[in-house]
Amino acid sequence: MVESVKNLSEKLSERGIRPSYQRIKVLEYLVQNRCHPTVDQIFNHLIKEIPTLSKSTIYNTVNLFIESDLLKPIGIEDNEVRYDIDTSDHGHFKCESCGKIFDFAIDIENLTTEDLKGFRINDKSVYFKGICPECLKNKKDNKKI
Amino acid sequence: MVESVKNLSEKLSERGIRPSYQRIKVLEYLVQNRCHPTVDQIFNHLIKEIPTLSKSTIYNTVNLFIESDLLKPIGIEDNEVRYDIDTSDHGHFKCESCGKIFDFAIDIENLTTEDLKGFRINDKSVYFKGICPECLKNKKDNKKI
DNA sequence: TATATATTTGTAATCATTACAAAAACGATA
DNA sequence: TATCGTTTTTGTAATGATTACAAATATATA
Ligand SMILES: [Mn+2]
Ligand SMILES: [Mn+2]
Ligand SMILES: [Zn+2]
Ligand SMILES: [Zn+2]
Numbered sequence: 608m609v610e611s612v613k614n615l616s617e618k619l620s621e622r623g624i625r626p627s628y629q630r631i632k633v634l635e636y637l638v639q640n641r642c643h644p645t646v647d648q649i650f651n652h653l654i655k656e657i658p659t660l661s662k663s664t665i666y667n668t669v670n671l672f673i674e675s676d677l678l679k680p681i682g683i684e685d686n687e688v689r690y691d692i693d694t695s696d697h698g699h700f701k702c703e704s705c706g707k708i709f710d711f712a713i714d715i716e717n718l719t720t721e722d723l724k725g726f727r728i729n730d731k732s733v734y735f736k737g738i739c740p741e742c743l744k745n746k747k748d749n750k751k752i
Numbered sequence: 753m754v755e756s757v758k759n760l761s762e763k764l765s766e767r768g769i770r771p772s773y774q775r776i777k778v779l780e781y782l783v784q785n786r787c788h789p790t791v792d793q794i795f796n797h798l799i800k801e802i803p804t805l806s807k808s809t810i811y812n813t814v815n816l817f818i819e820s821d822l823l824k825p826i827g828i829e830d831n832e833v834r835y836d837i838d839t840s841d842h843g844h845f846k847c848e849s850c851g852k853i854f855d856f857a858i859d860i861e862n863l864t865t866e867d868l869k870g871f872r873i874n875d876k877s878v879y880f881k882g883i884c885p886e887c888l889k890n891k892k893d894n895k896k897i
Numbered sequence: 898t899a900t901a902t903a904t905t906t907g908t909a910a911t912c913a914t915t916a917c918a919a920a921a922a923c924g925a926t927a
Numbered sequence: 928t929a930t931c932g933t934t935t936t937t938g939t940a941a942t943g944a945t946t947a948c949a950a951a952t953a954t955a956t957a
Contacts, residue, residue: 627922627935646913661937666914682827682879686945687913700868711867718863718878722856723845725885732879733863734827740870772904772953791944806906811945831914832944 622675632657633668637678637692643699643708645687683708683734698733704742711735767820777802778813782823782837788844788853790832828853828879843878849887856880 615634616626624630632653637644640652650665669690672678681689683701689708691699698713715731738746760779761771769775777798782789785797795810814835817823826834828846834853836844843858860876883891 625923625934629936659937663915663938664936667936670915680830682830685825685827685833688830698865700871700873703874709868709871711865713863713865718858720843720856720858722854723880725888726845726854726880727883727888728845728880729848729882730880732877732881734877734879735868735871735873735875736877737874738872743870743872770903770954774905804906808907808946809905812905815946 618677622677624671624675624677629657629660629664630668630671633665634672634677634692637672637690641692643681643689643691645689647687649690681708682732683736696731698735700735700737700739702739702742703736704738704746707739709739763822767822769816769820769822774798774802774805774809775813775816778810779817779822779837782817782835786837788826788834788836790834792832794835826853827877828881841876843880845880845882845884847884847887848881849883849891852884854884 615631615638619626619630619634633649636649636652640648642648646662646665646669649669650660650662653665654660669678669680673680673690676694677692679691679694681691681699683689683699693710696713696715698711698715700709700711701707702709713733715733718731718733760776760783764771764775764779778794781794781797785793787793791807791810791814794814795805795807798810799805814823814825818825818835821839822837824836824839826836826844828834828844838855841858841860843856843860845854845856846852847854858878860878863876863878
Protein backbone atom coordinates (compact mmCIF):
# COMPACT_ATOMS: atom_id res chain seq x y z
CA MET A 608 0.00 0.00 0.00
CA VAL A 609 2.71 2.45 0.99
CA GLU A 610 4.74 3.43 -2.01
CA SER A 611 8.45 3.34 -1.37
CA VAL A 612 10.69 6.31 -2.01
CA LYS A 613 12.32 4.25 -4.73
CA ASN A 614 9.02 3.86 -6.54
CA LEU A 615 8.23 7.54 -6.17
CA SER A 616 11.64 8.45 -7.48
CA GLU A 617 11.16 6.15 -10.44
CA LYS A 618 7.73 7.58 -11.13
CA LEU A 619 9.30 11.03 -11.42
CA SER A 620 12.17 9.83 -13.58
CA GLU A 621 9.76 8.10 -15.93
CA ARG A 622 8.18 11.46 -16.63
CA GLY A 623 11.50 13.18 -17.13
CA ILE A 624 11.42 14.92 -13.75
CA ARG A 625 14.64 14.87 -11.79
CA PRO A 626 13.81 13.27 -8.43
CA SER A 627 15.06 15.89 -6.00
CA TYR A 628 14.53 15.42 -2.27
CA GLN A 629 11.80 18.08 -2.19
CA ARG A 630 9.99 16.67 -5.20
CA ILE A 631 9.96 13.17 -3.75
CA LYS A 632 8.63 14.49 -0.45
CA VAL A 633 5.86 16.46 -2.16
CA LEU A 634 4.88 13.43 -4.23
CA GLU A 635 5.00 11.25 -1.12
CA TYR A 636 2.68 13.62 0.68
CA LEU A 637 0.27 13.71 -2.25
CA VAL A 638 0.20 9.91 -2.53
CA GLN A 639 -0.35 9.41 1.19
CA ASN A 640 -2.80 12.28 1.75
CA ARG A 641 -5.46 12.02 -0.89
CA CYS A 642 -7.52 14.85 0.57
CA HIS A 643 -7.06 17.24 -2.37
CA PRO A 644 -4.70 19.47 -0.37
CA THR A 645 -3.85 23.10 -0.96
CA VAL A 646 -0.32 24.44 -1.37
CA ASP A 647 -0.54 25.64 2.21
CA GLN A 648 -1.47 22.22 3.53
CA ILE A 649 1.39 20.57 1.67
CA PHE A 650 3.81 23.23 2.86
CA ASN A 651 2.71 23.21 6.50
CA HIS A 652 3.07 19.45 6.68
CA LEU A 653 6.47 19.18 5.00
CA ILE A 654 8.09 22.15 6.76
CA LYS A 655 8.22 19.94 9.87
CA GLU A 656 10.50 17.50 8.09
CA ILE A 657 12.31 20.03 5.89
CA PRO A 658 12.90 23.17 7.97
CA THR A 659 14.51 25.02 5.06
CA LEU A 660 11.56 24.40 2.74
CA SER A 661 10.18 27.34 0.80
CA LYS A 662 6.59 27.77 -0.29
CA SER A 663 7.92 28.69 -3.73
CA THR A 664 9.21 25.15 -4.02
CA ILE A 665 5.72 23.80 -3.43
CA TYR A 666 4.31 26.06 -6.14
CA ASN A 667 7.15 25.15 -8.50
CA THR A 668 6.67 21.48 -7.82
CA VAL A 669 2.90 21.21 -8.16
CA ASN A 670 3.05 23.24 -11.38
CA LEU A 671 5.76 20.96 -12.70
CA PHE A 672 3.70 17.88 -11.78
CA ILE A 673 0.67 19.36 -13.51
CA GLU A 674 2.73 20.02 -16.67
CA SER A 675 3.65 16.33 -16.64
CA ASP A 676 0.06 15.15 -16.08
CA LEU A 677 1.08 13.68 -12.75
CA LEU A 678 -1.29 15.98 -10.85
CA LYS A 679 -4.61 17.66 -11.53
CA PRO A 680 -5.65 21.08 -10.23
CA ILE A 681 -9.13 21.18 -8.74
CA GLY A 682 -10.81 24.57 -9.18
CA ILE A 683 -13.83 23.88 -7.02
CA GLU A 684 -12.94 26.63 -4.55
CA ASP A 685 -13.25 30.30 -5.22
CA ASN A 686 -10.06 31.44 -3.52
CA GLU A 687 -7.46 28.70 -3.71
CA VAL A 688 -6.52 25.73 -5.85
CA ARG A 689 -6.54 22.16 -4.61
CA TYR A 690 -4.52 19.30 -6.09
CA ASP A 691 -5.46 15.72 -6.90
CA ILE A 692 -2.89 12.97 -7.40
CA ASP A 693 -5.70 10.79 -8.74
CA THR A 694 -5.82 11.89 -12.36
CA SER A 695 -8.40 9.32 -13.38
CA ASP A 696 -11.84 10.61 -14.35
CA HIS A 697 -14.08 11.32 -11.38
CA GLY A 698 -16.27 14.06 -10.00
CA HIS A 699 -15.75 16.22 -6.91
CA PHE A 700 -18.24 17.18 -4.25
CA LYS A 701 -17.47 20.01 -1.84
CA CYS A 702 -19.31 20.17 1.45
CA GLU A 703 -20.20 23.81 2.04
CA SER A 704 -20.34 23.17 5.78
CA CYS A 705 -17.09 21.35 6.66
CA GLY A 706 -15.20 22.17 3.45
CA LYS A 707 -14.23 18.56 2.84
CA ILE A 708 -13.96 17.41 -0.78
CA PHE A 709 -15.31 14.01 -1.74
CA ASP A 710 -14.62 11.96 -4.86
CA PHE A 711 -17.43 10.31 -6.70
CA ALA A 712 -17.60 8.04 -9.72
CA ILE A 713 -19.25 9.49 -12.78
CA ASP A 714 -19.22 8.50 -16.40
CA ILE A 715 -17.42 11.58 -17.67
CA GLU A 716 -16.34 9.86 -20.88
CA ASN A 717 -19.91 9.49 -22.02
CA LEU A 718 -20.75 12.97 -20.81
CA THR A 719 -21.24 14.57 -24.15
CA THR A 720 -23.46 16.93 -26.05
CA GLU A 721 -24.49 17.79 -29.58
CA ASP A 722 -23.61 21.43 -28.95
CA LEU A 723 -19.88 20.72 -28.88
CA LYS A 724 -19.64 19.11 -32.28
CA GLY A 725 -16.47 20.45 -33.86
CA PHE A 726 -14.84 21.32 -30.53
CA ARG A 727 -11.68 19.60 -29.34
CA ILE A 728 -12.29 18.69 -25.70
CA ASN A 729 -9.12 18.32 -23.64
CA ASP A 730 -10.51 18.28 -20.13
CA LYS A 731 -13.81 17.68 -18.37
CA SER A 732 -14.57 18.72 -14.79
CA VAL A 733 -17.66 17.95 -12.74
CA TYR A 734 -18.08 19.85 -9.47
CA PHE A 735 -20.99 19.44 -7.09
CA LYS A 736 -21.61 21.44 -3.93
CA GLY A 737 -23.85 20.82 -0.96
CA ILE A 738 -23.82 19.23 2.47
CA CYS A 739 -22.17 15.94 3.31
CA PRO A 740 -24.02 13.24 5.31
CA GLU A 741 -22.03 13.87 8.50
CA CYS A 742 -22.79 17.60 8.48
CA LEU A 743 -26.45 16.86 7.72
CA LYS A 744 -26.51 14.55 10.73
CA ASN A 745 -24.89 17.16 12.98
CA LYS A 746 -27.47 19.72 11.91
CA LYS A 747 -30.30 17.37 12.79
CA ASP A 748 -28.71 16.61 16.17
CA ASN A 749 -28.40 20.31 16.96
CA LYS A 750 -32.05 20.87 16.19
CA LYS A 751 -33.01 18.29 18.80
CA ILE A 752 -31.42 20.34 21.55
CA MET B 753 -35.85 40.95 -27.36
CA VAL B 754 -34.42 43.98 -25.61
CA GLU B 755 -35.65 44.13 -22.05
CA SER B 756 -36.83 47.55 -21.03
CA VAL B 757 -35.45 49.35 -18.03
CA LYS B 758 -38.90 49.05 -16.49
CA ASN B 759 -38.78 45.28 -16.77
CA LEU B 760 -35.27 45.17 -15.34
CA SER B 761 -36.32 47.40 -12.47
CA GLU B 762 -39.28 45.16 -11.78
CA LYS B 763 -37.13 42.08 -11.91
CA LEU B 764 -34.96 43.56 -9.16
CA SER B 765 -37.91 44.67 -7.06
CA GLU B 766 -39.45 41.20 -7.29
CA ARG B 767 -36.36 39.83 -5.59
CA GLY B 768 -36.37 42.50 -2.93
CA ILE B 769 -33.46 44.40 -4.47
CA ARG B 770 -33.87 48.17 -4.60
CA PRO B 771 -33.49 49.15 -8.25
CA SER B 772 -30.77 51.76 -8.09
CA TYR B 773 -29.41 53.30 -11.28
CA GLN B 774 -26.15 51.34 -11.02
CA ARG B 775 -27.91 48.04 -10.32
CA ILE B 776 -30.21 48.47 -13.30
CA LYS B 777 -27.26 49.29 -15.54
CA VAL B 778 -25.32 46.24 -14.36
CA LEU B 779 -28.35 44.01 -14.91
CA GLU B 780 -28.92 45.59 -18.31
CA TYR B 781 -25.34 44.87 -19.28
CA LEU B 782 -25.60 41.27 -18.10
CA VAL B 783 -28.83 40.70 -20.01
CA GLN B 784 -27.50 42.23 -23.22
CA ASN B 785 -23.98 40.75 -23.05
CA ARG B 786 -24.31 37.08 -22.38
CA CYS B 787 -20.61 36.43 -22.75
CA HIS B 788 -20.01 35.45 -19.10
CA PRO B 789 -18.20 38.70 -18.36
CA THR B 790 -15.73 39.43 -15.59
CA VAL B 791 -16.09 42.28 -13.12
CA ASP B 792 -13.51 44.16 -15.16
CA GLN B 793 -15.48 43.79 -18.37
CA ILE B 794 -18.68 45.00 -16.74
CA PHE B 795 -16.86 47.92 -15.16
CA ASN B 796 -14.95 48.97 -18.28
CA HIS B 797 -18.14 49.01 -20.32
CA LEU B 798 -20.31 50.90 -17.84
CA ILE B 799 -17.69 53.48 -16.84
CA LYS B 800 -18.28 55.07 -20.26
CA GLU B 801 -21.90 55.77 -19.36
CA ILE B 802 -21.37 56.33 -15.63
CA PRO B 803 -18.12 58.24 -15.18
CA THR B 804 -18.39 58.19 -11.39
CA LEU B 805 -18.78 54.41 -11.26
CA SER B 806 -16.64 52.47 -8.81
CA LYS B 807 -15.41 48.94 -9.24
CA SER B 808 -16.57 48.29 -5.68
CA THR B 809 -20.10 48.85 -6.88
CA ILE B 810 -19.70 46.12 -9.48
CA TYR B 811 -18.43 43.71 -6.85
CA ASN B 812 -21.22 44.71 -4.46
CA THR B 813 -23.81 44.31 -7.16
CA VAL B 814 -22.78 40.96 -8.59
CA ASN B 815 -22.49 39.53 -5.10
CA LEU B 816 -25.94 40.86 -4.27
CA PHE B 817 -27.35 39.35 -7.45
CA ILE B 818 -25.72 36.01 -6.63
CA GLU B 819 -27.25 36.08 -3.14
CA SER B 820 -30.64 36.51 -4.78
CA ASP B 821 -30.06 33.70 -7.31
CA LEU B 822 -30.28 36.22 -10.13
CA LEU B 823 -26.73 35.51 -11.24
CA LYS B 824 -24.39 32.53 -11.19
CA PRO B 825 -20.63 32.69 -10.70
CA ILE B 826 -18.62 30.60 -13.16
CA GLY B 827 -15.39 29.29 -11.67
CA ILE B 828 -13.93 27.88 -14.87
CA GLU B 829 -10.96 30.26 -14.81
CA ASP B 830 -8.07 29.98 -12.45
CA ASN B 831 -7.60 33.66 -11.71
CA GLU B 832 -10.91 35.49 -12.02
CA VAL B 833 -14.62 34.80 -11.68
CA ARG B 834 -17.07 35.12 -14.55
CA TYR B 835 -20.80 35.72 -14.20
CA ASP B 836 -23.76 34.16 -15.97
CA ILE B 837 -27.19 35.76 -16.04
CA ASP B 838 -28.53 32.49 -17.44
CA THR B 839 -29.09 30.52 -14.24
CA SER B 840 -30.70 27.57 -15.98
CA ASP B 841 -28.77 24.29 -15.99
CA HIS B 842 -26.11 24.11 -18.69
CA GLY B 843 -22.44 23.32 -19.13
CA HIS B 844 -19.55 25.65 -19.95
CA PHE B 845 -16.73 25.12 -22.40
CA LYS B 846 -13.65 27.33 -22.26
CA CYS B 847 -11.47 27.62 -25.34
CA GLU B 848 -7.87 27.55 -24.14
CA SER B 849 -6.80 29.43 -27.25
CA CYS B 850 -9.14 32.43 -27.54
CA GLY B 851 -10.50 32.33 -23.99
CA LYS B 852 -14.10 32.46 -25.10
CA ILE B 853 -16.66 30.60 -23.01
CA PHE B 854 -19.39 28.62 -24.73
CA ASP B 855 -22.65 27.31 -23.32
CA PHE B 856 -23.77 23.80 -24.03
CA ALA B 857 -26.83 21.80 -23.17
CA ILE B 858 -26.32 18.91 -20.83
CA ASP B 859 -28.66 16.87 -18.73
CA ILE B 860 -27.30 17.96 -15.38
CA GLU B 861 -30.46 16.96 -13.54
CA ASN B 862 -29.93 13.32 -14.40
CA LEU B 863 -26.23 13.59 -13.72
CA THR B 864 -26.10 11.48 -10.63
CA THR B 865 -24.10 8.83 -8.90
CA GLU B 866 -24.51 6.12 -6.31
CA ASP B 867 -21.53 7.51 -4.39
CA LEU B 868 -23.44 10.60 -3.26
CA LYS B 869 -26.27 8.77 -1.57
CA GLY B 870 -27.00 10.68 1.63
CA PHE B 871 -25.47 13.94 0.37
CA ARG B 872 -27.58 17.06 -0.12
CA ILE B 873 -26.60 18.46 -3.51
CA ASN B 874 -27.19 22.19 -3.87
CA ASP B 875 -25.26 22.95 -7.03
CA LYS B 876 -23.83 21.12 -10.02
CA SER B 877 -21.20 22.54 -12.37
CA VAL B 878 -19.84 21.03 -15.56
CA TYR B 879 -16.74 22.65 -17.06
CA PHE B 880 -15.03 21.50 -20.23
CA LYS B 881 -11.81 22.90 -21.69
CA GLY B 882 -10.28 22.59 -25.11
CA ILE B 883 -10.16 24.35 -28.47
CA CYS B 884 -13.16 25.87 -30.21
CA PRO B 885 -13.88 25.20 -33.90
CA GLU B 886 -12.75 28.64 -35.04
CA CYS B 887 -9.39 28.34 -33.28
CA LEU B 888 -8.98 24.81 -34.67
CA LYS B 889 -9.62 26.20 -38.15
CA ASN B 890 -7.08 29.01 -37.66
CA LYS B 891 -4.46 26.52 -36.53
CA LYS B 892 -5.00 24.41 -39.65
CA ASP B 893 -4.79 27.51 -41.85
CA ASN B 894 -1.51 28.52 -40.24
CA LYS B 895 -0.01 25.11 -40.87
CA LYS B 896 -0.70 25.51 -44.60
CA ILE B 897 1.55 28.56 -44.80
C1' DT C 898 -37.59 70.11 4.94
C1' DA C 899 -35.31 67.26 8.31
C1' DT C 900 -33.80 62.82 9.51
C1' DA C 901 -32.87 58.04 9.22
C1' DT C 902 -31.46 54.44 6.12
C1' DA C 903 -29.46 52.46 2.01
C1' DT C 904 -26.16 52.78 -1.63
C1' DT C 905 -22.10 54.24 -3.77
C1' DT C 906 -17.46 55.50 -3.87
C1' DG C 907 -12.42 55.53 -2.98
C1' DT C 908 -8.86 53.71 -0.69
C1' DA C 909 -6.50 50.45 2.06
C1' DA C 910 -5.94 45.69 3.34
C1' DT C 911 -5.82 40.80 2.26
C1' DC C 912 -4.14 36.89 0.26
C1' DA C 913 -3.01 33.43 -3.27
C1' DT C 914 0.08 33.19 -6.83
C1' DT C 915 3.94 34.52 -9.82
C1' DA C 916 8.46 36.75 -10.96
C1' DC C 917 13.00 36.98 -10.25
C1' DA C 918 17.63 36.84 -8.71
C1' DA C 919 20.89 34.92 -5.42
C1' DA C 920 22.29 30.73 -3.05
C1' DA C 921 22.72 25.92 -2.87
C1' DA C 922 22.77 21.37 -4.81
C1' DC C 923 23.83 18.42 -8.47
C1' DG C 924 26.27 16.08 -12.39
C1' DA C 925 29.66 15.42 -15.56
C1' DT C 926 34.29 15.58 -16.62
C1' DA C 927 39.12 15.68 -16.20
C1' DT D 928 38.50 14.98 -5.83
C1' DA D 929 38.36 19.75 -7.77
C1' DT D 930 36.16 22.40 -11.20
C1' DC D 931 32.60 24.20 -14.02
C1' DG D 932 28.14 24.51 -16.02
C1' DT D 933 23.33 23.45 -15.16
C1' DT D 934 19.32 22.68 -12.33
C1' DT D 935 16.85 23.36 -8.24
C1' DT D 936 15.72 25.73 -4.19
C1' DT D 937 15.04 29.66 -1.54
C1' DG D 938 13.62 34.35 -0.07
C1' DT D 939 11.67 38.38 -1.23
C1' DA D 940 9.24 41.52 -4.07
C1' DA D 941 5.55 42.21 -7.32
C1' DT D 942 1.00 41.26 -9.12
C1' DG D 943 -3.77 41.18 -9.23
C1' DA D 944 -8.39 39.90 -7.89
C1' DT D 945 -11.29 40.49 -4.16
C1' DT D 946 -12.82 42.25 0.33
C1' DA D 947 -13.08 45.63 4.24
C1' DC D 948 -14.27 49.85 5.67
C1' DA D 949 -15.46 54.53 6.33
C1' DA D 950 -16.83 58.81 4.20
C1' DA D 951 -19.83 60.81 0.73
C1' DT D 952 -24.00 60.65 -1.65
C1' DA D 953 -28.63 59.35 -2.74
C1' DT D 954 -33.16 57.81 -1.36
C1' DA D 955 -37.28 57.10 1.50
C1' DT D 956 -40.13 58.51 5.22
C1' DA D 957 -42.33 61.56 8.25
MN1 LIG E 1 -10.33 13.53 -6.51
MN1 LIG F 1 -23.63 30.13 -19.47
ZN1 LIG G 1 -19.48 18.32 5.68
ZN1 LIG H 1 -11.18 29.64 -29.51
